Amino acid sequence: MSRLFRKLIFLWVGNTCMWFYYGGNKKMEDVAKEDNEILGLIVTIILGFLIYFSFK
Numbered sequence: 001m002s003r004l005f006r007k008l009i010f011l012w013v014g015n016t017c018m019w020f021y022y023g024g025n026k027k028m029e030d031v032a033k034e035d036n037e038i039l040g041l042i043v044t045i046i047l048g049f050l051i052y053f054s055f056k
Contacts, residue, residue, distance in 0.1 A: 007037060014040030 014036025019028055 010037045010040035010044060011035075012040065013043050014038070017043055 011032075015028065015032050017039055018031045018034070018036050019026065022031065
């Protein structure tokens with residue numbers, strides 16, 4: 001996977017998590033102004049482990 005594609009996925013996941021954290025009260029445009037790539041990476045890793053160990 002290219003670095004740009006990974007960054008896009010992690011940003012999307014991180015922004016979606018932050019939007020849910022704010023309860024949808026904050027506009028997605030306001031949430032996207034922040035860099036939530038690290039949050040997206042952490043959430044993706046946790047979900048990956050959960051999915052991996054649930055099918056093992």
